[in-house]
Amino acid sequence: MVLGPLDHSIQTDIIFVIEKTAMNTYISELKTNYVTPTLEYFNQGPIDEREYLSESSSAIYGIVVYEANDCKPFPCCRSYGTFTSPQKVIKIIEKIDMIGGMAESHAYMGEGLATALVFFEDLQEIREAKQRHCILICNSPPYNFPIMECETYAGRSVDQMANLFQEKGILLSILSARKTPALLKLFEKAGGDLQISQNKNYAKDPRHLVLLNGYSLKERPMSPTPATTHSGLSMTSPLSTNVNIGSPVAPCTPFRTTNPVLAMQNQVQQQQQQQQQQQQQHQQQQAVQAAQQAVAVAQ
Known part of the structure; x- marks a missing residue:
């Protein structure tokens, strides 16, 4: 669902889950067109004017960064925060080196989502937020491996993590430089409405995938064929078809x-x-x- 302007009195937790691979080509454009407007939405105004906020701010931010298999033997996830200043979030994102991934076509998205869920649970011990948002910024589909590093959710699949997000009332939104069926399926499994996303366009670049749940950005003109992207990717529900959201370990069409x-x-x-x-x-x-x-x- 897409809501109207946010009530500034509502306590909101926002965790950004960011894929740290070779995204340097895209991250600046994603940050300018979607991340900064997202922060302004929850901040209820330009973030430059509210760089320093009190600890009683209605919005609390966190960042989870995940990598691909080339990060081994080091952990694939790191957490930053919490922050009450959206400007601090921007500065942290700008300092992240979007490199790596090697020749990997997938990344540890499941580990990133599991770490974010633990992050939300830790925040819940501090306060009971009325709204909880997870903003996934990615470029690659997830591995088909079960969760291994996050002990709390070890053995869970990416699909199961998406279902947990829906059960716990955490609104998952996706910002990606490209459209992939795996991300459409993930969004819908987490409770997102693809029908609404099909009728509203927030992407400045037609190659971008912008799926929002629980908040809205500036709408842009629809393309002549809103049901299909320029690359031929149908925006109909992937749950009605057999879409593999896993890695090359799972059955998929080889390159x-x-x-x-x-x-x-x-x-x-x-x-x-x-x-x-x-x-x-x-x-x-x-x-x-x-x-x-x-x-x-x-x-």
């Missing part, structure tokens, strides 16, 4: 449909067969010519 080594071997074999056929044809022609010469000599 390469053939093995390049086998393809080269097959090509060499075909060339050898062609050479053998040419040699046989040449030998047959020589035999025919020899027979014709023998007949001519005999006559």
Whole structure:
């Protein structure tokens, strides 16, 4: 659901879960177009004018950063906060080195969401917030591994974490530089309404995926075909189809449909067969010519 302007008297907890891989190309644009406006929404005004807030601020912020498998043997998640100043959130995000990931096409999103859920539970011991928002900023789908590092939710899958968010009333929103079916499925499993997202466009760039639950940003003109993105990704519910939100460990369409080594071997074999056929044809022609010469000599 999308709500109207936030009542500043409502206590709100906001945790940003950020994928720390090679996102340097996108993070500046995501921060300018979506992260800063999100902070201004919850701050009820420009954040530059409210850099220093009291500890009694109605909004409390936190940050969880997660990485890909190349971070091993170090932990894949780190937490920052809590903060009452949205300007502090921006400064922390700007200091995060969006590098890494190597050749990994997935990341430890499940660990990041599990860490965020523990973060929310810790905040709940301090105060009972009326609203709790998790803002997922990512570029890669999640691994299909169960949660391992977060002991509280060890063994849970990404789908189960999304269901827990819905059960606990935590509103999950997603900001991504690209559209992937796995993120659509995650958003819906966490209680998001794709039908509303289909009818409202918050993305400045048509390649971006902006799925908001519980708050709104500046709406932008809809594309001519709102049900389908420029890349052909349907915005219909992925839960109605068999969408794999896991990693290459799970069944999924591989990037390469053939093995390049086998393809080269097959090509060499075909060339050898062609050479053998040419040699046989040449030998047959020589035999025919020899027979014709023998007949001519005999006559």
